[in-house]
Amino acid sequence: MAAMALLPRCAECAAPYPSQTNPFRCPQCGGVFEPEALPAFDPERVEDDAPGLWRYRHWLPSAEGRPPLWLGEGRTPLVPTTVDGLPVWCKLESLNPSGSFKDRGSAILVAWLRERGVSHAVEDSSGNAGASFAAYCAAAGIAATIYVPAHAAGAKLAQIESYGASLVRVAGPREAAAREAGAAAAQGAAYGSHVYLPFGLYGIATLAFELVEALGRAPRAIVLPAGHGTLTTGLWLGFGALLAGQSITRPPRFILAQAEACAPVYQAWSGAGESIALANAASRAEGIMIREPVRLRTMLRAVSSTGGMVTRVSESEIEAGRNLLGRAGISAEPTSAVVVAGLRQAMAAGILGSNDEGEVVVIISGHGLKSS
Numbered sequence: 001m002a003a004m005a006l007l008p009r010c011a012e013c014a015a016p017y018p019s020q021t022n023p024f025r026c027p028q029c030g031g032v033f034e035p036e037a038l039p040a041f042d043p044e045r046v047e048d049d050a051p052g053l054w055r056y057r058h059w060l061p062s063a064e065g066r067p068p069l070w071l072g073e074g075r076t077p078l079v080p081t082t083v084d085g086l087p088v089w090c091k092l093e094s095l096n097p098s099g100s101f102k103d104r105g106s107a108i109l110v111a112w113l114r115e116r117g118v119s120h121a122v123e124d125s126s127g128n129a130g131a132s133f134a135a136y137c138a139a140a141g142i143a144a145t146i147y148v149p150a151h152a153a154g155a156k157l158a159q160i161e162s163y164g165a166s167l168v169r170v171a172g173p174r175e176a177a178a179r180e181a182g183a184a185a186a187q188g189a190a191y192g193s194h195v196y197l198p199f200g201l202y203g204i205a206t207l208a209f210e211l212v213e214a215l216g217r218a219p220r221a222i223v224l225p226a227g228h229g230t231l232t233t234g235l236w237l238g239f240g241a242l243l244a245g246q247s248i249t250r251p252p253r254f255i256l257a258q259a260e261a262c263a264p265v266y267q268a269w270s271g272a273g274e275s276i277a278l279a280n281a282a283s284r285a286e287g288i289m290i291r292e293p294v295r296l297r298t299m300l301r302a303v304s305s306t307g308g309m310v311t312r313v314s315e316s317e318i319e320a321g322r323n324l325l326g327r328a329g330i331s332a333e334p335t336s337a338v339v340v341a342g343l344r345q346a347m348a349a350g351i352l353g354s355n356d357e358g359e360v361v362v363i364i365s366g367h368g369l370k371s372s
Contacts, residue, residue, distance in 0.1 A: 008033040008198040011297070017198075022116050024185060024196040032294055033198045035237060040245035041209060053104055053206040059241065060202055061108060069111040069140055072096070073103040074206060078214045078361075081328040083343055086352075088360050089219070090330055091211065094367035098159070101231055101365045102132035104207060105200025110136035112199045113192055118142060121192035124181035126174050126286050127156030128335075128366050129194045134165035137192075144192075145184070147177040152286060153333075153371050174289050195228045195294045204234020208242060211361060218248040220358035221346065223339045225365055226256035226265050226310070227288035229295025236302045252358070253351060254308040256299060257342030259283040259318065264291055265299055269310040285318055287335035287366065309351060317341035322368070331368030339363065 008017040012031030026033060045058040052074030054060070062068055077092045093101035110133065113121055120143040123133045130146040137144035144165040148157060149172070161167050170177040178195075185191035194200050212218055218239065224231055232254065239251040258266050261281035266272065283289055293299065303310055313321075321340025325332045339362040346352055352360060 007036045007038075009036045010034075022113070022118065022190055024191040024193045032196060034298075035198050035201055038237060038241050038244075041238075041241040041247055042245055043247055053107065053203060056206050056209055059209075060206070061199065062111065069107050069114070069136060071098075071103065071107070071135060071139055073107050073203075075210065078211070079330065081325075081330065083324065083340060084347065086343075086347060086360065088343065088362055089215070090325075090328075090362050090364050091207070092330070092364050093207070094332060094336065094364045098128075098132045098135045099367035099370055100128040100132060101204065101207065101363065102129045102194065103136070104203040105194055105230065105234065106132040106136040106203070108203035109133075109192060109194060109197060109200035110140050110142065113142060113190065114140045116190075118190045118192070120145070121190045122147065122181050122184045123192045123194065124148070124177040125194075126177075126289065127152045127160075127370065128287055130165075131156055131159040131163070131370075133192060133194065134160045134163035137165065138163045145189075147181045147184075149174050149177050149286075155370050159370070173291070174286075175291060194230060201230065201234045201237055204230060205238030205241065207363075208235050208238025212242055212248055215359055217358050218242070218250060219252040219361040220353045221253040221255055221308070221351075222361045222363065223255040223257060223343045223346065224363040225285070225288050225335050225338050226258050226293075226299060227290040227335075228293050229265075229299040231363065231365060232256060232302055233295045233298045236298060251306050252361070253306045253353070254302040255342055255346045255351075256303060256308070256310045257338035258310065258312050259285040259288055259338060260312045260314045262289045262291060263310075263312040265293060265296060266310045266312045268296060269300060269303060283318070284315060284334035284371070285313075285338055287333070288338070307351060309346060309349060311342040311345040313338045313341040325364070326368070330364060332364045333366040333368050333371040336363075336365045
């Protein structure tokens with residue numbers, strides 16, 4: 001079955017992504033590439049006997065004649081629980097092969113790097129994306145070097161090394177690791193950035209397809225952590241494809257949760273006058289400590305167009321959320337646990353709508369063992 005054509009373009013100057021080289025930003029203006037002209041999702045073309053997210057091969061970019069790069073990603077459980085008496089469905093992206101939703105994107109991104117003939121790639125990460133990228137590079141036969149903040153969780157760093165990747169610990173905030181990876185790219189290294197390169201977003205979009213298949217309709221609201229915005233952007237693309245194919249009549253309300261210590265999306269959405277992104281702040285939710293989100297524009301569009309909201313969550317609320325999930329048998333890292341307080345704030349604001357509009361879903365983006 002024919003695979004979907006890749007059609008990313010620069011968000012600033014509309015230049016198409018080059019057909020030969022692999023820049024992480026637009027060579028003409030430095031803008032960010034985004035997927036464009038995505039086809040409608042067609043449920044009649046879903047391949048039920050294909051593994052994981054590759055059931056949606058008709059919609060995904062893939063190499064003709066080559067088996068997909070698959071480690072078991074996709075088809076993650078959707079588990080019911082309650083939060084303050086409200087029925088909630090938890091999508092356990094924590095049960096992907098490397099323990100986070102990043103695997104959906106890595107399966108597509110690394111396969112694309114393989115098709116471009118890349119033999120060695122660099123990436124930067126606070127932990128989850130680096131572990132995922134390292135795992136899929138190992139499966140694809142690509143050598144990987146991962147730049148990480150030196151303070152990242154030890155379990156994540158050990159996981160990256162276990163896949164055979166070279167690990168470079170960088171002192172300072174998350175952005176310092178990105179600068180080092182960018183410097184390596186400037187010297188000619190292939191930069192497999194999950195943040196800048198748009199290809200992994202197609203894989204993350206399959207999360208929306210799975211939710212609608214499981215529930216029979218779009219959720220009325222979806223609550224998720226917000227950092228650079230790849231999870232939000234992928235979901236937004238997926239629900240857009242479902243709308244275009246008339247599989248759903250409306251997208252869910254997007255409710256984004258950020259750590260209080262670093263909340264630039266909240267600041268942009270609320271118009272808060274004070275500085276929300278603190279220079280030396282720390283949080284247990286290390287995966288979303290991003291001061292300059294690359295996909296900020298899409299995050300704000302997803303929230304505003306669906307009647308959603310952006311929340312900011314204190315450290316005590318993060319811990320309380322993690323405890324609540326744990327008592328329900330769900331292991332979540334602190335970055336994922338922000339969704340509980342985000343949901344509670346949405347409940348208090350009265351924006352969730354009524355039960356007949358659909359279910360409420362929270363995304364458990366990473367496993368609790370990653371923070372040990």
